Amino acid sequence: MESVGTDEAPNMGEREFKSCDRDDVSHLSLDIGGSLIKMVYFSSGSSSPSDDQKHSYLKDGTNTSIGTSNHNGLRGKLHFLKFETSQIDECIKFISSKLLQNNGSLNPGGQDDKDLASEEIIIKATGGGAFKFADLFKEKLGIVLDKVDEMSCLVAGANFLLKAVNHEAFTYMDDQKDYVQINHKDLYPYLLVNVGSGVSMIKVDGDNNFERVSGTSVGGGTFWGLGRLLTKCQSFDELLELSRQGNNRVIDMLVGDIYGGTDYSKIGLTSTTIASSFGKAISANKELDDYRPEDVARSLLRMISNNIGQIAYLNALRFGLKRIFFGGFFIRGHAYTMDTLSVAVNFWSKGEAKALFLRHEGFLGALGAFMNYKKNGFTDITHQFMEQSCEIAQDLVCKDEDI
Ligand SMILES: Nc1ncnc2c1ncn2[C@@H]1O[C@H](COP(=O)(O)OP(=O)(O)OP(=O)(O)O)[C@@H](O)[C@H]1O
């Protein structure tokens, strides 16, 4: 089996999608969020499947032999891509280029249940944009978006990754990343905190057994939105990079600033604990321009991550949950973000509840939507991953440095 790579996310500017990326795309799913479009697709690459494999693709979803034929040599890659939602035309252009390469189809092995009669191309899509942009996809590509519920996709994607992929979950504290081996039988219950534009907190009790128990509008969109206004940064990555170089103590009011440099140890607060995020900005003799954008970005990232971490902890406490998995594109594998979330969770829980992160954090929804393909054995394949074969999934899912 070919190992799997992650496609470079296309540049957000004008981009031509060349036919040299030729691969047979089968099964493409989308998670169209408020900020980003996430795409997962499977391609069989230059080596086409054997006749046996083609045959088993065409069998219906109850075919249980697909796992074996998969194990014996389904060749291909899972690709993970993202686009800015505001640049949806780029995404449409990309899909259009894949349609051209695939002779107008995105399911070379046969269509999904619903579209057999109509011959329409149907792709699984989740996120608010699956509703908002349904007409646009129909009009520009003739594609029907088959809408799948956002929360159930996030949960399905997370469960899949946690059960099927080794080295998917890790803790992050004091710049140290430690992979955690998840025992399949001891996965539930857990809290899934998806930090996208806004934040959803979902108590997960089993496969397809979950409840959204909390959320907050102070999330990734807040960081990027306020950060852009305050620092004039042109991109999210630039803002993150700035935050790496900043010092939050210039703007945040610390316990020591209030207590004359000493700790308030009686209630467990050290002098360096933030007493009030952005609290020093009340100073009458300083305007925004007097602060370094680096320091503003740092304080903002700390404020938002800390707040999310605290709300997550309270919800874990509320339901007696020991593990909190953080997902969503806000996390971005960014050290300071993960460190702050971990410290926030640990501050009160003292190790009772743990903050964990996922390597494919941003793609939970798109993966969950992908798993809804019922025909061609794809549902079977993902189930096989979960039930028996970590090896397969490890080969199929890209490695750390690829994202
Ligand atoms: N290149 C990027 N451009 C914009 N935002 C980015 C980028 N990379 C990471 N982010 C962060 O990721 C967040 C979006 O995360 P994600 O894609 O998981 O959510 P979404 O699906 O767009 O939002 P929602 O689920 O609330 O609709 C942004 O708000 C921002 O904080």
Ligand SMILES: CC(C)(CO)[C@@H](O)C(=O)NCCC(=O)O
């Ligand atoms: C509205 C969604 C679910 C869209 O993904 C997300 O942005 C979110 O969870 N926002 C937070 C909403 C709230 O609970 O206050």
